[in-house]
Amino acid sequence: xxxTNIRRLIFLVILLAVALPLxxxxxxxxxxxxxxxxxxxNIEMLQSHSILMVSFDFEASSIAEVRPLAEAIxxxxxxxxxxxxxxxLFAEGTALGEQMLAQVAKKHQLQYGVDYVYLGFRPQYVxxxxxxxxxxxxxxxxxxxxxxxxxxxxxxxxKNYNQVDLVVSIADGSMPTYWTEYAVARxxxxxxxxxxxxxxxxxxxxxxSGQIKGLTAGLKGAAEYESLLDCKGGGRRGMFAQxxxxxxxxLVIIAGNVVEYFNRxxxxx
Amino acid sequence: xxMSTLVAVVCTLAIFSFLYRDxxxxxxxxxxxxxxxxxxxxxxxxxxxxxxxLLRPLFLEVDLWGIIPLLLGLTMLARMKRSLAKFSKPxxxxxxxxxxxxxxxxxxxxxxxxxxxxxxxxxxxxxxxEELSFIFICSMIISLIGVISAMVYxxxxxxDTKLIGSISRTGxxxxxxxxxxxxxxTVTSRLTxxxxxxxxxxGDFLSIL
Numbered sequence: 001x002x003x004t005n006i007r008r009l010i011f012l013v014i015l016l017a018v019a020l021p022l023x024x025x026x027x028x029x030x031x032x033x034x035x036x037x038x039x040x041x042n043i044e045m046l047q048s049h050s051i052l053m054v055s056f057d058f059e060a061s062s063i064a065e066v067r068p069l070a071e072a073i074x075x076x077x078x079x080x081x082x083x084x085x086x087x088x089l090f091a092e093g094t095a096l097g098e099q100m101l102a103q104v105a106k107k108h109q110l111q112y113g114v115d116y117v118y119l120g121f122r123p124q125y126v127x128x129x130x131x132x133x134x135x136x137x138x139x140x141x142x143x144x145x146x147x148x149x150x151x152x153x154x155x156x157x158x159k160n161y162n163q164v165d166l167v168v169s170i171a172d173g174s175m176p177t178y179w180t181e182y183a184v185a186r187x188x189x190x191x192x193x194x195x196x197x198x199x200x201x202x203x204x205x206x207x208x209s210g211q212i213k214g215l216t217a218g219l220k221g222a223a224e225y226e227s228l229l230d231c232k233g234g235g236r237r238g239m240f241a242q243x244x245x246x247x248x249x250x251l252v253i254i255a256g257n258v259v260e261y262f263n264r265x266x267x268x269x
Numbered sequence: 270x271x272m273s274t275l276v277a278v279v280c281t282l283a284i285f286s287f288l289y290r291d292x293x294x295x296x297x298x299x300x301x302x303x304x305x306x307x308x309x310x311x312x313x314x315x316x317x318x319x320x321x322x323l324l325r326p327l328f329l330e331v332d333l334w335g336i337i338p339l340l341l342g343l344t345m346l347a348r349m350k351r352s353l354a355k356f357s358k359p360x361x362x363x364x365x366x367x368x369x370x371x372x373x374x375x376x377x378x379x380x381x382x383x384x385x386x387x388x389x390x391x392x393x394x395x396x397x398x399e400e401l402s403f404i405f406i407c408s409m410i411i412s413l414i415g416v417i418s419a420m421v422y423x424x425x426x427x428x429d430t431k432l433i434g435s436i437s438r439t440g441x442x443x444x445x446x447x448x449x450x451x452x453x454x455t456v457t458s459r460l461t462x463x464x465x466x467x468x469x470x471x472g473d474f475l476s477i478l
Contacts (some may be wrong), residue, residue, distance in 0.1 A: 008288070022464070025478075061462075062462070063465065064468075065461045065465070067465075091314065092310070094313060121313050142321060180379050181378070181380070185379045185383070186375070197461065198451070198458035199454075205384060218457055218461060219457070238464045242461060245464070246460060
């Protein structure tokens, strides 16, 4: 079998390793990590009607990974009766953020402008983060739908970060770095991050130093969060498929190395 | 079945067809994705920046302050013609200057000072006589070795002695562990994207799940 066919065979095996476990779904959520528990506890400790700012800092390509995280966090916020302010610092995440927030708000029958608001996209994220530290209404005179924010009940006692109890950046890139540099360092904002798995290692130092109050990442993070909420969403649904497909990847890596070892040995001889 | 679901299924399968070999269906889906992303971003920028921040204040509210950013923005377009490129320099200088002024202190504070403080904080705890667990002390020592050895590795003008060479090699091992962990997380991340697409195909399209 030539290299191209072996490659195609591996793709097929990975496809089956994802598809079959999804069909025969088994709940495989393991132990909840300290980081996810810390993130959950920080939201759990907030008083009802506290302000939670959720920043949808991701692009459409990573929706499969960030949607379960976002849905779990928004569900938690609604159960705690927090007031949610949604923003987006990535153009592509804007519509997706609105969709997710509206879906959870509809489920919990939240009132727009009172219990939650979606402010939408602002370019130049550094300027946007800094400007919200002075006045959110000045930075967003109108919300995502063009409604004037100044007259909304939610903004009666919400001027800037001083009234925001917690900011959660749901991100697939380095946006939480800018939240840390500008909102945390300058305005002492309490920041938590929900990330794609590939970004997690970059943000653990910020968690250790206390600049970030909580961190959860990837499908596993979403599954852990869902188990803390005692609900079953995209995270727990996908964990079995992820475990099986990861095992297959590990086996393929081992097999590839063994084959390469014997090929080299044959050449040496 | 909704039309949007059908379009998404066709595009997903067209992208997956690249796994077999490069083909026109894959190319078409790729071009649609890029075109849509650029188009969507342009519309978002028009609606959320140009209209509320420039056009409405300038033409409806007659707030003439908007002329300054408008002129600066227009001079940026002068870069497209070499003989006019010099007119873009003030706008560029303003952007670079304000950007550097904002980011240098912020980065220094968040990425260096706060991280350094966090690295030495455990030793201050020892100094204060706080009771620390054995695992915490071990992890503290490993962290310190990691920080110092990795920094020595990036110190290119170091004297070439045996001791510094072995510290630098230790730094390489720490870096390799970091890269390995990042690679593992990235594989997990990519598999999640595949799971997302499979959930869509099997659930929303075929209604098997």
